Amino acid sequence: MDILSIESTDETPRVLLDKASGVFEISGRSLPEDSPEFYNPVLQWIDDYKKDPNPTTEFLFKLEYSNTASSKLIQDVMLALEKVKNTKIVWYYESEDEDMEQAGREFAELVNVPFEFKTY
DSSP states (O other): OOOEEEOOOSSSOEEEEETTTTEEEEEEEEOOSSHHHHHHHHHHHHHHHTTSOOSSEEEEEEEEEEOHHHHHHHHHHHHHHTTSTTEEEEEEEOTTOHHHHHHHHHHHHHSSSOEEEEEO
């Protein structure tokens, strides 16, 4: 399975989805001009991955900021992860960033995937 690697910009997060190394991460700022266009490759990759996933999957979100349009697509990514067996989401946030902590807690209530919260 191919690696999905998207470098970050001022408006888009870094995405690294690599089945072979077990790295599944979205990090940075998410406020792309066209959120569906940006996140569609991620959703497609997860759709392909769920057919033959690793024994366990730990998907990391290390977002500094996301706008409303991105939040909907991030939720879609998490909903897609519901279909991947033995998946856990790890939501990282800066220890003083109450907004990103709250966003993670809201996502955790909306999806049926185990969540872990970590600060950095």
